[in-house]
Amino acid sequence: MKKIGFIGCGHMASSMLNTFLSQQIFQPSQIIISETPERASQIRNSAEFQGCSIVSDNKLAASNSDILFLCVKPLAVPEVINEIKGVLNAKKQHLVSIAACVEIAAIEKFFKGRITRTLPTVISESGNGTTFITHNKSVCMASVIEIENILKSLGDVVPISENDYASAVNITSSAPGILAAIFDNYSHSAIRNTGIPKEVSDRLLLRTIFGTIKMLWENNISFRELTDKVATKGGITEASLNIIDVQLPPVFDSAVANAIAKDSEIKTLISEKIKTL
Known part of the structure; x- marks a missing residue:
């Protein structure tokens, strides 16, 4: 069985690992996680990743992994890659950032092997997220299939160009937080203007959001088509939309x-x- 390494185990990596383990994509014995001593201690003392190998040694995790997930903050990536580059084997290992x-070009300055760039979302743990993905030229078709099959456990996998990443982040990775903020503001507006209790407003809105998404998805209709269906000419919804639009x-x-x-x-x-390393 292949060994799967994780350098960094924050919210996103934890979410991915929970899904991989709960769906038995990997067994705990296949997983090695490298984190700071404090975070590593927290992981060891939790029931979340029992059976996984937990270390505070990036080189150890890297050298013992066939597929290595790089899950640190963006500005930490150059230092981490520079740290582990001496133990990476371009013929053996596949790096997933x-x-x-x-x-990818930034990572290739340190590692010339197979590199995949991807970004799941906070909702991926439910299996309903969208994960966009890009591979470098070193990734053969067998490896493309292998990585994409792993990531399908998180939801849809959508290959995109790196040129589209900034836009894709807004639409997928950032969107759950942005949409939640919009709904929160909408709920608070109803509370301020009508006096409806918050728990009632939130419950009504949450159920309506769920039903709206279900209707859009199952009936394959556009956002604007649904808007037109709801907004009767001269009615209440149209009055709101005149402001919103x-x-x-x-x-x-x-x-x-x-x-x-x-x-940017x-x-x-x-x-x-990178220039300083």
Whole structure:
């Protein structure tokens, strides 16, 4: 059986591991996790990853892995790759990075083997997420199939160009948090303007969101088609949409532009850090 390494075990990596283990994609004996001493101690003392090997040695995790998931923060990637490059074997190992903003070319400065760039979402643990994925030229078709089959346990796997990553992050990885913030603001608006109790507002809205998504998905209709179906001319919904259609687009344009600018800023910082190594 192949050995699967994780360098970093934060929220996203933990979510991925929980899914891989619960669906028996891997057995605990196949997993080696490298974390800081404090975090490693927390993992050992929890029941979450019993049977997995927990270490505080990135080189040890890397050298003992066939597939190595790099799950550290983007700005930490150059230092980690530089640290482990001496124990990596380009013919043996497949490196899978889930670090946003870190392009494959940046990793290739340290490792010339098989590299896959991917980014699951917080909802991937439910099996309903969308994971976009890109491989470098060293990844053969057999490895493409292997990695994508592993990631399918998290939901849909969508191959995309690296040029589309910044946009894709907004649509998938960031979207659960952004949508939750929108719904939270919508619920609070109802509370402020009508006096409806928060628990009632949240429950009504959550159930409505669920039903709306189910209807869109199962009936294969567009967002605008559903909007037109609900908004009777001269009615209450149309009155709300007259405000939303005018005032929301600039808000979303600013939010997306801000996220893309942050992506570029982090990429620049990563490039500068690589030059020092």
